[in-house]
Amino acid sequence: MDPTLTQRTDDELVLLFKSGSGDAFEELVYRYKNSLYQYIMSMVQDEGAAGDLFQEVFIALFKHADKYEPRGKFKSWLFLTARNRVLNFFRDRDQLTSLDQTDEEGNAFLHDTLPDGAPSLLEGLAGRETEEEIRRAALELPQRQREMIYLRQYLSFKEIAELLNRPLGTVLADCHRAIKKMQRILAAQQGAGREVNI
Amino acid sequence: MKDCEKVMLYASNELDGTEKAAFEKHLQACAACRAELALLRRTEEALAAPAAPASVVDELFAKTTRRKSFFAGWKPALAGTALLGLGLVMVLAGLQPDKTAFDASEVIAYMSENLDEEYLNFSNDLALFEQEF
Numbered sequence: 001m002d003p004t005l006t007q008r009t010d011d012e013l014v015l016l017f018k019s020g021s022g023d024a025f026e027e028l029v030y031r032y033k034n035s036l037y038q039y040i041m042s043m044v045q046d047e048g049a050a051g052d053l054f055q056e057v058f059i060a061l062f063k064h065a066d067k068y069e070p071r072g073k074f075k076s077w078l079f080l081t082a083r084n085r086v087l088n089f090f091r092d093r094d095q096l097t098s099l100d101q102t103d104e105e106g107n108a109f110l111h112d113t114l115p116d117g118a119p120s121l122l123e124g125l126a127g128r129e130t131e132e133e134i135r136r137a138a139l140e141l142p143q144r145q146r147e148m149i150y151l152r153q154y155l156s157f158k159e160i161a162e163l164l165n166r167p168l169g170t171v172l173a174d175c176h177r178a179i180k181k182m183q184r185i186l187a188a189q190q191g192a193g194r195e196v197n198i
Numbered sequence: 199m200k201d202c203e204k205v206m207l208y209a210s211n212e213l214d215g216t217e218k219a220a221f222e223k224h225l226q227a228c229a230a231c232r233a234e235l236a237l238l239r240r241t242e243e244a245l246a247a248p249a250a251p252a253s254v255v256d257e258l259f260a261k262t263t264r265r266k267s268f269f270a271g272w273k274p275a276l277a278g279t280a281l282l283g284l285g286l287v288m289v290l291a292g293l294q295p296d297k298t299a300f301d302a303s304e305v306i307a308y309m310s311e312n313l314d315e316e317y318l319n320f321s322n323d324l325a326l327f328e329q330e331f
Contacts, residue, residue, distance in 0.1 A: 022263035029255065037250030051254040055261065062262040134244035153245055156212055169199075172206045179237055
């Protein structure tokens, strides 16, 4: 593979692929394979399905690259395609449960309800939870919140708002609720752990 | 947007210089924002993307850039079959009599001979028929 391909932008690689470079296509795959696979896996929770959907996304690019307009938003295009595949997957399995549902928890935005100066539960937790506990907590989130937490790993909030076609404020609020929910899950896990230790 | 509402954008480095400086000042005074930011950072680390399975990626390449043409594997076999067929045709052509070079007089004589015989049989039959009736 041409070593200079790694220096190319996504759009340049798509253009090169359109002109017949298979290496450019493979560089795009190598560039996004981990984040895309993790996003899909976090949504479907099934290794076999995640592998199939992951391949479908890149095969869609392989077949329809000519329809891609190079406007510097390849990553958003890729994740949007993946999200649509995930939605179809749930539709096929009659599991379109909560991806686009409104969150049932109408929490006030951020920590308005905390008394001034009181140490929050979050504050008590930070640093004590293990990475495995955090991963488990993320997987316990409702799907809409989980999606937010994972998308945040790869996209800016502005990109997420554009991808999901939601106002930026809504996206920020969703992410905040997700973090608060994780905080409660982690607190419950650690509480249970302490009870076991006692 | 309230200061506390900017914690997510701050974590994602999406605030401009002035907003960022203002939020950092707020952060010094807000324990809740510091705690939330800490959990966000820990979550980023914990959810760092693991590698996609190599088998999935290999399979993808096998279906796209490294896919073999349908006929690629069959080329030697198809070429062999074509040669065999051509040879067979040539051999058979060599063994077959040349149908265009027949002797027309032989055919006419054979047909006439048969015709005469059939005609005689028919005449005999007719004579017997007339005798009976």
